[in-house]
């Protein structure tokens with residue numbers, strides 16, 4: 001008889017690793033659902049799920065934990081496994097944290113344009129950053145590095161939608177709807193979310209269907225990204241040569257984790273409008289939010305304007321994906337905005353007028 005058995009030591013490592021990941025979850029309370037007041041938007045309540053307060057500063061804390069659990073439970077991650085990821089930054093920050101927690105080597109493959117703050121965070125947690133000049137090459141370089149090191153490519157863009165338990169297990173959708181359950185309009189009219197991997201939108205969209213909710217899902221895309229065109233045309237092979245300027249969202253190819261079938265509406269927001277919306281929201285919240293949160297907020301305001309035009313009442317929910325502190329040298333730096341020819345002032349006045357009067361915001 002021939003037999004092959006997994007080393008008992010390896011199973012002990014797995015048990016310890018799962019314990020450490022679950023403990024990290026238990027040390028956190030749920031993230032806040034903020035309800036800022038906009039009295040001119042009559043009959044509408046706006047909620048922001050604040051994912052910037054996770055220990056690693058963004059919604060990617062949830063994804064990274066899910067990807068680690070998925071990799072360990074599938075037997076792809078074990079004692080000493082080198083972990084590799086393709087990332088525009090936030091995911092790599094969260095993964096570097098969990099790799100450090102489990103004592104595993106971590107390599108992030110990132111576009112050279114990734115913000116310095118994120119690079120520093122990864123390196124401080126013992127991760128290594130490998131830069132590529134062409135953002136569309138991150139996938140192949142990451143896969144290659146994983147092969148060379150005998151490691152595991154976490155592959156957020158493929159695995160985000162499958163590593164997250166979309167039916168529940170305190171995923172972001174379950175958390176939002178639980179927190180909404182006693183609000184005046186408990187089932188939001190719209191949940192609005194931008195797409196990077198597309199995983200968060202997929203989780204929310206599936207959960208809405210699974211729970212039989214009347215809520216609709218609006219996904220916001222940005223310039224130089226293919227999600228919007230793919231959704232409209234149905235052609236999932238489109239690519240883009242230019243990288244997105246809004247970190248964390250907008251992709252040069254349709255990522256496998258983008259699930260168009262659960263989306264009810266898509267908008268494309270100009271980058272200058274995303275940044276203007278981030279500025280306006282930051283002033284309202286007395287703290288800075290990131291660029292993708294600006295995209296989310298701008299798209300939410302467009303859906304709010306539509307509800308006002310239709311005479312509808314109800315609630316709208318979106319996410320604060322990360323803090324603006326990571327983007328002091330870009331979205332909040334007038335020189336950077338000028339260099340990138342991003343004229344935010346006119347968008348800002350339009351947004352402020354809408355928030356003060358409830359009108360003046362046409363379709364994007």
Ligand SMILES: *Cc1c(COP(=O)(O)O)cnc(C)c1O
Pocket residue numbers: 058060090091160194195196197198199200201247248249290292293321322
């Ligand atoms: C990843 C990310 C998003 C988009 O979330 P996905 O679930 O990947 O689509 C939005 N904002 C920031 C800052 C991100 O890092």
